[in-house]
Amino acid sequence: ATEVAESIDRNSLEEALASGVCEPVDFDRPLPSATFYEGIDVQPGHIAAGLPAPRPTLTGQVAAAIDRGECVLVTGPSGAGKSTVMWTAAYTTRHVLWYRIRRLRNEDTPALVRLARALKPTTRSPIGFVVDGIGIGAAESWDVLHRELAPIPGVMLLGSVRSEDLLPLRSRASCTQITVTLDEEVAEQIHAGLSASGTTKALHWREAFEASDGLTLEFTHLLTRGRRLSDVLAEQVDRRVLERRQTEIE
The missing domain is CATH 3.40.50.300 (P-loop containing nucleotide triphosphate hydrolases)
Structure with missing residues (x-):
């Protein structure tokens, strides 16, 4: 019922x-x-x-x-x-x-x-x-x-x-x-898109790809801003503080 x-x-x-x-x-x-x-x-x-x-x-x-x-x-x-x-x-x-x-x-x-x-x-x-x-x-x-x-x-x-x-x-x-990890084909396509829009001055994608450790966002910011690691770490720490994930914070 x-x-x-x-x-x-x-x-x-x-x-x-x-x-x-x-x-x-x-x-x-x-x-x-x-x-x-x-x-x-x-x-x-x-x-x-x-x-x-x-x-x-x-x-x-x-x-x-x-x-x-x-x-x-x-x-x-x-x-x-x-x-x-x-x-x-x-x-x-x-x-x-x-x-x-x-x-x-x-x-x-x-x-x-x-x-x-x-x-x-x-x-x-x-x-x-x-x-x-x-x-x-x-x-x-x-x-x-x-x-x-x-x-x-x-x-x-x-x-x-x-x-x-x-x-x-x-x-x-x-x-x-x-x-999911970043592969070379996608890295090349992202570089082409950034180059076409004028948001990167990098002549090639290889150096940023090797430094990105397979992270698409890291790769993108390396091409557009030259650095990313500190920003990524800061955002991750901020989220864990807000979520009170004490074990990971420690």
Whole structure:
């Protein structure tokens, strides 16, 4: 009786949308950005606008795992390009009705589960939930979401997670993990884009690529500003202070 009551309670079913916990992903509205190659948070609209350098190998691996119905974690250090790979893979699998989770807390997971069940997903008409940065909420919230939704046919889970946030995820062993690093082809394309916009004076991309340690954001800022490491470290420390992540701070 409780399950039947929940299935016809519209307010309950739409709670996740109405409260801003999640929203449909909009791939139809391009989001142009003149400063895209200087390093910004990648959004679905940037993919629709065709701005990111193609990464067919990594994107193909994520898309193939999605097509197999697997939960996927796109991993790597900060600034490696995880969001680009994740959103591009979601764009190429638009047969899935993707929802972006904006807030992931323990108290939000029941509303997300109710929404998923209410949408009546099937393997022919799948739905998916995307979390860009699983560190935005508690690791156990992702684990609960995975436990509740992964067994349901037609429900996909796709998330990006920093390397340092991967260990607390108990469900990581049940997910396909795709590791992102900067490769030479993408480095050359980014350099070409920066050169065309006049935001770099570097004649070649090789030196910055070798100094970037596989970090896309590091590479970009080396080309445009000449240095980046101290800025990256300062931002990471500031975030940990705000989040009171005392062990990492120490």
